[in-house]
Every structure is written in structure tokens, then in C-alpha cells.
Amino acid sequence: MNYFSSNFKLGILGGGQLGKMLLNDTRKFDIYTCVLDSSNEAPCKIASNEFHLGDLMNYDAVYNFGKQVDVLTIEIENVNVDALEALEKEGVKVYPASKTLRTIQNKATQKLFYVDNNLPTAPFSRFAYTSEINEAINHGGLTMPFVWKCSQFGYDGTGVKIVKTLQDLEGLPNVECIAETLVPFKNELAVIVVRTASGDIKTFPVVEMEFHPEANQVEYVICPARIPKEVAKKATEIALKTSKAFNHIGLLAVEMFQTQNDDILINEVAPRPHNSGHQTIEASYTSQFEQHLRAILDLPLGRTDNKVGGVMVNLVGAEGYTGNVVYKNIETIMEMDGVTPHIYGKKQTRPFRKMGHVTIVNENLNEARRIAEAVKKSIKVISE
Amino acid sequence: MNYFSSNFKLGILGGGQLGKMLLNDTRKFDIYTCVLDSSNEAPCKIASNEFHLGDLMNYDAVYNFGKQVDVLTIEIENVNVDALEALEKEGVKVYPASKTLRTIQNKATQKLFYVDNNLPTAPFSRFAYTSEINEAINHGGLTMPFVWKCSQFGYDGTGVKIVKTLQDLEGLPNVECIAETLVPFKNELAVIVVRTASGDIKTFPVVEMEFHPEANQVEYVICPARIPKEVAKKATEIALKTSKAFNHIGLLAVEMFQTQNDDILINEVAPRPHNSGHQTIEASYTSQFEQHLRAILDLPLGRTDNKVGGVMVNLVGAEGYTGNVVYKNIETIMEMDGVTPHIYGKKQTRPFRKMGHVTIVNENLNEARRIAEAVKKSIKVISE
Numbered sequence: 161m162n163y164f165s166s167n168f169k170l171g172i173l174g175g176g177q178l179g180k181m182l183l184n185d186t187r188k189f190d191i192y193t194c195v196l197d198s199s200n201e202a203p204c205k206i207a208s209n210e211f212h213l214g215d216l217m218n219y220d221a222v223y224n225f226g227k228q229v230d231v232l233t234i235e236i237e238n239v240n241v242d243a244l245e246a247l248e249k250e251g252v253k254v255y256p257a258s259k260t261l262r263t264i265q266n267k268a269t270q271k272l273f274y275v276d277n278n279l280p281t282a283p284f285s286r287f288a289y290t291s292e293i294n295e296a297i298n299h300g301g302l303t304m305p306f307v308w309k310c311s312q313f314g315y316d317g318t319g320v321k322i323v324k325t326l327q328d329l330e331g332l333p334n335v336e337c338i339a340e341t342l343v344p345f346k347n348e349l350a351v352i353v354v355r356t357a358s359g360d361i362k363t364f365p366v367v368e369m370e371f372h373p374e375a376n377q378v379e380y381v382i383c384p385a386r387i388p389k390e391v392a393k394k395a396t397e398i399a400l401k402t403s404k405a406f407n408h409i410g411l412l413a414v415e416m417f418q419t420q421n422d423d424i425l426i427n428e429v430a431p432r433p434h435n436s437g438h439q440t441i442e443a444s445y446t447s448q449f450e451q452h453l454r455a456i457l458d459l460p461l462g463r464t465d466n467k468v469g470g471v472m473v474n475l476v477g478a479e480g481y482t483g484n485v486v487y488k489n490i491e492t493i494m495e496m497d498g499v500t501p502h503i504y505g506k507k508q509t510r511p512f513r514k515m516g517h518v519t520i521v522n523e524n525l526n527e528a529r530r531i532a533e534a535v536k537k538s539i540k541v542i543s544e
Numbered sequence: 545m546n547y548f549s550s551n552f553k554l555g556i557l558g559g560g561q562l563g564k565m566l567l568n569d570t571r572k573f574d575i576y577t578c579v580l581d582s583s584n585e586a587p588c589k590i591a592s593n594e595f596h597l598g599d600l601m602n603y604d605a606v607y608n609f610g611k612q613v614d615v616l617t618i619e620i621e622n623v624n625v626d627a628l629e630a631l632e633k634e635g636v637k638v639y640p641a642s643k644t645l646r647t648i649q650n651k652a653t654q655k656l657f658y659v660d661n662n663l664p665t666a667p668f669s670r671f672a673y674t675s676e677i678n679e680a681i682n683h684g685g686l687t688m689p690f691v692w693k694c695s696q697f698g699y700d701g702t703g704v705k706i707v708k709t710l711q712d713l714e715g716l717p718n719v720e721c722i723a724e725t726l727v728p729f730k731n732e733l734a735v736i737v738v739r740t741a742s743g744d745i746k747t748f749p750v751v752e753m754e755f756h757p758e759a760n761q762v763e764y765v766i767c768p769a770r771i772p773k774e775v776a777k778k779a780t781e782i783a784l785k786t787s788k789a790f791n792h793i794g795l796l797a798v799e800m801f802q803t804q805n806d807d808i809l810i811n812e813v814a815p816r817p818h819n820s821g822h823q824t825i826e827a828s829y830t831s832q833f834e835q836h837l838r839a840i841l842d843l844p845l846g847r848t849d850n851k852v853g854g855v856m857v858n859l860v861g862a863e864g865y866t867g868n869v870v871y872k873n874i875e876t877i878m879e880m881d882g883v884t885p886h887i888y889g890k891k892q893t894r895p896f897r898k899m900g901h902v903t904i905v906n907e908n909l910n911e912a913r914r915i916a917e918a919v920k921k922s923i924k925v926i927s928e
Contacts (some may be wrong), residue, residue: 180571
């Protein structure tokens with residue numbers, strides 16, 4: 161099919177910042193796009209050819225939207241998977257596949273998938289209800305500390321808690337969950353794998369992530385990761401194996417731990433453009449968004465190596481501020497070398513809300529990292 | 545003014561491909577944009593916050609549109625300058641200034657501006673009507689060959705003709721025109737200068753242009769130009785001087801000839817993002833579009849040097865094809881290293897119509913140039 165000059169329609173489930181950045185590339189290639197989102201204020205409301213209002217978790221909304229497009233993709237995992245399955249049966253190309261999303265949407269199922277496919281991940285126990293954990297501890301079947309994770313709909317740090325004492329369990333929702341061994345790690349790494357319908361496969365360089373200690377959100381993404389070659393090789397191989405195990409089409413971001421012994425353990429995956437790949441817009445030969453588009457349209461993949469070193473800083477709402485957003489000192493950071501702010505267009509800020517990101521690129525990665533710190537110290541996302 | 549989180553509105557006159565690429569950056573910064581264009585099929589119809597239909601040469605259309613915005617810019621020179629002048633008087637920030645546009649819109653006035661400001665340009669004679677040229681030749685006041693240029697509204701090769709014999713004059717419109725000495729040149733060069741309202745000024749690297757011999761349209765733009773350092777320095781200095789002479793705010797693309805003696809002569813200028821700067825999207829630390837935005841919003845300018853070498857190939861409609869466009873072999877070029885097609889979204893092709901461009905980036909400029917030739921040989925813009 162000739163995507164560039166026909167009646168082809170691409171559907172995107174979700175109209176947030178990831179969709180917004182994806183639309184830059186659909187616009188670049190003049191691909192006709194339809195976006196479904198529940199908010200009339202969604203960042204994708206402009207730049208898509210058609211914007212449809214609807215609940216992504218509603219079967220009919222997703223099904224009826226999907227029937228109008230040729231290829232359907234997502235920018236958020238929390239969508240109605242039954243509708244995707246019905247659409248697949250009726251010939252719509254759905255990337256990622258409904259089966260993959262069903263596996264990933266539930267953290268217990270996702271972990272079992274790694275075990276079944278001989279992919280390394282931290283040991284864990286599955287519980288139908290959080291309340292069962294106390295009993296497991298009492299019987300010696302589980303020892304603290306461990307990481308409690310809600311099985312369903314965890315996203316960016318919500319639904320995750322480190323449990324060191326019994327008190328930490330108090331107040332947690334009584335839902336299906338897992339208790340994962342707390343792995344002391346040197347680094348959190350991520351590799352984005354891209355695979356086309358024809359089976360062409362490539363990986364972006366391994367990135368290194370630094371998390372905000374309280375918000376459990378990424379603070380810096382450093383590309384390429386400053387790790388030994390053999391560790392990068394191992395992480396890349398595991399990411400490739402994961403993409404193949406899912407028979408995945410499109411982007412798959414594989415988040416991993418590098419343990420004290422330099423073992424690699426998969427933390428979790430995201431089957432879409434991902435926060436750990438934003439620096440590819442400025443640093444890589446091909447951005448993750450363009451690459452996702454190439455993959456799901458079965459076009460040849462672009463180069464995945466870096467032009468220059470890249471560091472990404474998330475712009476999250478400062479603590480203590482809720483209301484109409486103000487990007488304090490944005491002019492200050494724009495004076496710095498190789499700094500590009502990306503503002504997602506959300507009008508309201510609140511503590512830790514992702515409002516944008518800043519990319520810092522430099523031929524010298526250490527210099528980029530130094531400037532990133534200056535960026536982090538200067539800019540503040542506050543309210544009026 | 546805080547552009548990133550207020551009621552600020554940016555107006556853009558013209559909704560073509562340059563505006564479309566500029567909108568990528570207004571979207572990135574979440575700048576609210578209003579676009580005026582006469583075509584309901586304009587590439588900027590989506591991605592702008594407000595799209596207004598109207599004739600860019602009509603006083604009322606431009607004035608009424610401009611009254612609604614805080615900063616007004618252009619993506620095409622052919623707009624109603626009287627309206628801009630009125631808007632300036634009423635406090636709208638208009639970049640480029642109406643005075644600059646008035647000078648540039650008329651090629652004779654533009655040439656006189658260079659002479660008045662001691663800026664080097666090829667010798668020329670001005671004629672109220674083309675019919676007066678014959679007389680000048682007969683009286684020995686003008687010798688062939690020379691370049692005939694229509695004073696008004698010349699754009700991309702229309703309104704320009706090399707006159708070698710009297711026959712070449714036949715069929716030319718009887719309008720105000722200039723006859724310019726035909727300069728034997730080694731290279732056509734261009735430098736994009738960017739200047740903010742506060743007077744910060746930067747230049748992008750000198751680029752080298754190769755023109756299609758018949759269509760008089762750029763075939764390749766090579767960045768940086770493969771010329772001696774001292775020639776690049778001279779071209780850059782002249783470009784800087786030109787921007788300052790206009791007291792220009794925003795981008796100014798200065799097209800120049802490098803003569804056989806390595807003199808630099810200004811050919812013409814464009815006070816906006818320009819075809820000779822498209823490769824900055826992938827090759828430069830800051831794209832020309834982002835830089836224009838930074839300049840007219842009086843934000844700090846970004847780095848203008850290259851991350852990697854860049855070559856740009858225009859995608860123009862092939863001869864013999866008119867109708868619904870097809871980009872033949874686009875998949876073939878997307879397999880090549882560092883190749884990014886930009887499709888402008890015009891549905892109809894015709895011979896030599898600008899339909900898009902392709903950027904080729906590589907750490908080795910010669911390799912980029914080699915791949916650019918392969919791109920040129922593969923892709924063809926034809927009709928169904």
C-alpha cells in the first residue's frame with residue numbers, strides 16, 4: 161500500500177504527549193491520521209487529520225473508531241483489548257497485537273511471560289489480593305524488603321511501593337498484585353527495540369536512567385549509557401529476545417536492571433514510544449517516533465545510532481504547585497548549548513505531573529550531562 | 545511575555561510547506577498559532593490552532609487577521625505590505641518589517657538597497673518596461689548575454705530568463721524589470737542569518753547549491769559548503785552585514801554567487817525560512833524553523849553548527865506528469881542510510897512543482913552527497 165498518496169488511514173489510540181510527538185512524523189510523511197481520546201483538551205486535538213472523542217477503555221468506542229482505519233496503534237497501554245481483538249479478526253492491522261497488550265497490561269501475566277520465555281527477571285510471587293501478603297510473610301513464604309506492584313494499570317510509579325516493614329503494607333489497595341524481590345542494582349537501563357511486520361529488527365543504543373528518589377519518575381535519561389561494552393551487549397541481546405518472544409511489531413521499550421554482578425533483569429516493557437527514547441528526536445539519526453511509524457507501516461527502518469550524545473530531563477510539576485502552568489526560567493535554559501524544551505501543552509500543572517521534557521545534545525556526552533544538571537537546577541514547572 | 549503559558553498568539557501569513565515545518569516547532573513549544581491562507585487545502589490547515597481563509601494580497605484580509613495576534617510573521621513574501629504597515633503602527637510586532645518586505649518584493653528596489661548599503665551584487669540596469677531593453681541594446685547601453693528578471697513577484701525561477709540573443713526577449717512580459725550582468729560563477733552559496741529583536745545574531749554554516757539546469761530550481765543543498773575557509777568567511781560576513789542593513793528580525797536567507805575570482809555577490813534574499821536551510825532539521829543543532837521562532841519571540845538563539853553533514857534534495861514533480869501524486873520508490877530511498885523524506889502534502893503534482901524534499905545526513909559529508917545522488921536517481925514524483 162502506498163501510504164504517502166492514497167486513502168490510507170492510521171489510527172492512534174490516545175491523544176497525549178506521545179501521540180503528539182508521533183504526529184510530527186505522520187505530518188512529515190503526510191500520513192492521514194485519526195486520533196481517539198477521551199479529553200477535548202488532548203495535545204493531539206490539533207495536528208491529527210481527525211480527532212474523535214471517546215473512552216479508550218470502552219469496547220464500542222475503540223471498535224467503532226478502529227473500523228475506520230487501516231492500521232491501528234496506541235500511545236498508551238490502557239485501552240480496550242477485546243475491541244482490538246475483534247478488529248484484528250476483521251482485518252485491521254493492530255500494532256501492538258491485542259495478545260501482547262493483554263499480557264503486558266497485567267504485571268503478573270507479564271512476569272510469567274518472561275519466565276515462560278526464559279527471559280531474566282527478578283523473582284516474584286503472585287497474589288490475588290494484597291491482603292494475602294501478610295499471611296505469606298507470617299508463614300515465611302515471603303521476606304521483606306520486596307517491591308509491591310499492583311498487577312493492573314500501573315503507570316509511571318503509581319501502583320508500585322517498596323515494602324520494608326509491615327506498616328508499609330497499610331493503606332495499599334486490596335487488589336491483584338505481585339511481590340518482587342528487591343534487586344540491589346547499579347543502574348536502570350533501557351533498550352528500545354523496533355521491529356517491522358516483515359521482521360526487520362533494530363535496537364537503539366542502551367540508555368541509562370536516573371530516577372527521582374521520591375516520585376519514582378525518570379529524572380535523567382543518558383544516551384548512550386556509560387556502561388561496559390559487554391553489559392550493553394547483554395542488555396541489547398535480552399531486549400531483542402524480548403521483542404521476538406512477543407513477535408512484536410513497532411517499538412518495544414525494555415526497561416532493565418543492571419545488578420551488582422552485572423546481570424541484566426527485565427523490569428517491565430512498554431510496547432510503544434517511550435520516555436526513555438525522547439532524546440532520539442535530537443540525538444539519533446532516526447527518532448523513536450519516526451521509527452515506530454516506519455515499523456508499523458512496514459517501511460524500511462532508519463539508522464538507530466546517535467549523531468551526538470543525548471541527555472533527557474523530564475519536566476514535571478514542582479511540589480506545592482497546582483493550577484495554570486508557568487515554565488519558570490525557560491529562557492535561561494534556552495541560552496544553554498544544545499538545549500531543546502518540549503512543552504506538551506497541558507494547561508494545568510500538579511506535583512510530579514509530566515508537563516514536558518528537555519533534551520540536551522552535545523558531541524561530548526559528559527558535557528551534555530553537565531548542562532542537563534544546570535537545566536534541572538534552573539527550570540521549574542510552577543503555577544501562576 | 546511568557547509565550548509558553550499565556551494567551552499569546554502568533555500569526556503566520558501563508559499556510560504552505562514552510563509554515564507546515566514551522567508549526568512543528570510551535571507545537572514543540574506549545575505556542576498558540578493562527579494561520580492565514582487562501583487555500584482550504586493548505587498544508588497548515590491542521591497543526592495550527594486556528595486556520596483562517598483569506599487572500600494574502602488583500603488589505604482587509606491581512607489587516608483583520610493581524611489584529612488578532614501579538615506577533616505576525618510570514619512564510620511567503622507575497623503579502624499585502626500596506627496592511628502590515630498599518631498593523632505595525634497599531635503595535636503588532638511584524639517580522640519581517642513591512643519596510644523590509646517592500647524593499648525585497650521588488651527586485652529592482654532590492655538591488656538598489658544593496659548598492660546603497662555598499663553590499664556587493666552584480667551590476668544591473670533597471671527598466672520600466674521590458675520593451676525598453678531592445679532600445680538599450682541598440683544604443684550600446686546594454687550588451688548580451690544578461691539575466692532578465694521581472695521586478696515583481698519573481699519566485700523560484702519564474703520571472704527569470706537568461707538572454708543571449710534578441711530572440712530570447714520575445715514572449716517576455718512587458719513589465720518592470722532589470723537586466724543583470726551574467727556572472728560566471730564557481731558556486732551558488734547561501735547563508736542563513738538569524739537575528740533577534742534584542743540584536744543577538746548568528747549564522748548557519750555556508751551552504752552550496754546545485755541548480756537544475758532547466759527548471760532553475762535547487763537540486764542539491766550541501767551543508768557545509770565545500771569551499772575554502774576564507775571564502776566561507778567572506779560570504780558569512782556579507783550575509784551578516786545584509787541582515788544588519790535591513791535591521792532584520794528573524795531569519796534572512798542570503799543567496800550569493802562565488803565568482804571565478806572568489807568574489808562574493810549577493811543574488812537575492814528571503815526574509816523567512818528558506819529552501820537552502822531545510823537540512824538544518826536533521827543536520828543542525830537547531831533547525832532554521834526553531835531558530836526563526838526563537839528570533840521573532842526574542843528568545844535566546846540556539847547553536848547553528850552541524851551535528852553531522854547534511855545534503856538536501858528537492859522533490860519536484862517529474863516532467864510529463866500532472867495529477868494525483870505518487871512518490872515512486874520512496875521505500876527504496878528510505879532503506880538508504882540517514883535518509884528522511886519530507887512530504888508536503890500537496891495532492892496534485894505537475895512538472896517542477898515542489899512536492900517535498902529529502903534530507904541525507906552522515907558523519908561524512910561526501911558519503912551523504914553520494915547517497916543523495918542515489919536518492920535522486922531512485923525517487924520520482926509522478927502521477928497515478
